Amino acid sequence: MMGISRDNYEVWFIDFLDGKLNQQAREELNTFLQANPDLEEELNAFEELNLEPSTICFDAPERLLKGESDLMEISRPDYLLVKQMEEGLSDPEEKELAVEIRKDESLIKRGVEFQQTKLSNEPIRYNRKSSLFQKRIPAGWHTAWRIGAVGIVAGFLLIFGDAPKQIFNSGTNEIVMERLDLRPVSLSAPNIPEPKLAKVNISDLANGSLETNSVNKRHFVKAEDEYMMESNSNSFIQEPMVKLSSKGVEMDLAGSFPNAYEAGLRQMMPMYLDINRDKNRMITSVDSPKDSKAQINILTRGLQLVDRVSGDLVQFDKLYDKDGNFVAYNLKAGNFEVERKLRR
């Protein structure tokens, strides 16, 4: 530090007042003050400027505190009145409210008004309550229901015969309709024993001695070229084939021996005629005179009645086989169409 002089004495004074001068510096300062008494008076004036700490404090810090009323942005008296109604007040809050009421007596009326804001129950009834209830379903109810349903169906089948059973089972037991057997033109002797298979040679036919073979199950017809016709039916009724008299041939041909074409025609024509004769029966007919009484039951009659009553809306057609058995039916109603074959 530089030596004290009248140019820098203020720095020395401040350091002295702050207690930063050492012993040697204090002695130098005393020497300087003795030489300059005016500056000594100035230093004494500095020492009198010492500030003492005061005990001043903020007298109402509670005013800065925030409470629930501030959070709710409602006045403190209103908060206390609502809280008194809603939850009840603590002791300090009761005292605070009492102080507020002493300041403003209108708070008593406000308190009453707050009490009136409480909603009172109204006797409102929900009239559709019955629609909300759920039925109690005891355990095993579903099983009992199924058993009952099966019993009803079984009873229905027992009472009303086989036709419903046929309908219900037709999906699993379908009956394939067989092609009707070929039957030659019956010219005479209707009760000829039925051959299983007949083999006919055109040469025999030409000779007029047609033979049948009842052992085999196949039926052959042969001409110069062999033609074979086959039938698997056991109901084939074989009748003795008789040579057709052909006056034209006899008139036009010199000899009695027919050519291959005529021989074949003679053999095939009866069959052709037979097929055409039984065509309708083979395909089955709509109306058969041989209705089986067992199969005309309540169900079919009911369907027929519906068919008649409904006009063109519902079509119910019964199909019969060659023996007149009710074997199938067609049911058509609008876009709904069912074709079912019945078990024989």
Added chain:
Amino acid sequence: MTVGEYNDCVQQYADNVYRFVLKNIRDEDKASDIVQDAYERMWRHHEKVDCAKSKSYLFSTAYHVLIDHTRREKHSVRMEDADLQEHSHDRQYSDLQEVLYQALEKLPGDQKMVVMMRDYEGYSYEEIGEITGLSESQVKVYIYRARVFLRNYIGKMEVVV
């Protein structure tokens, strides 16, 4: 929840839920539909619903339906925006409840519903919070603000006390 417990819920709470909904939307058909929906939903989940909380479940369902409905309709008025001056006139109302329900209609939907749950059903703030999904303090704020609004409305109407 068993069938019997469910039916007990119907017997005990159907009127309460209906009243709560009806007071909010003022439409009997819609209120009835909401009640039906609430009960159907509870029945669909009846195996998971605790019987002790069935009432809260119903009110919670109804509350959220009402909130959606309120937002769609947008007929609610924010309390801060409500001008009490326009509701003030010289008429003397003898039926305080009538005035009170008028004031209730002016409240925002969420505040109206929490006040109804509080007064009609006696739910605590915590229970209302569970039903509505709001915090307990938020429920309290809504109720206090609603009370102040209702009182001011009644005061403006110069109701004869």
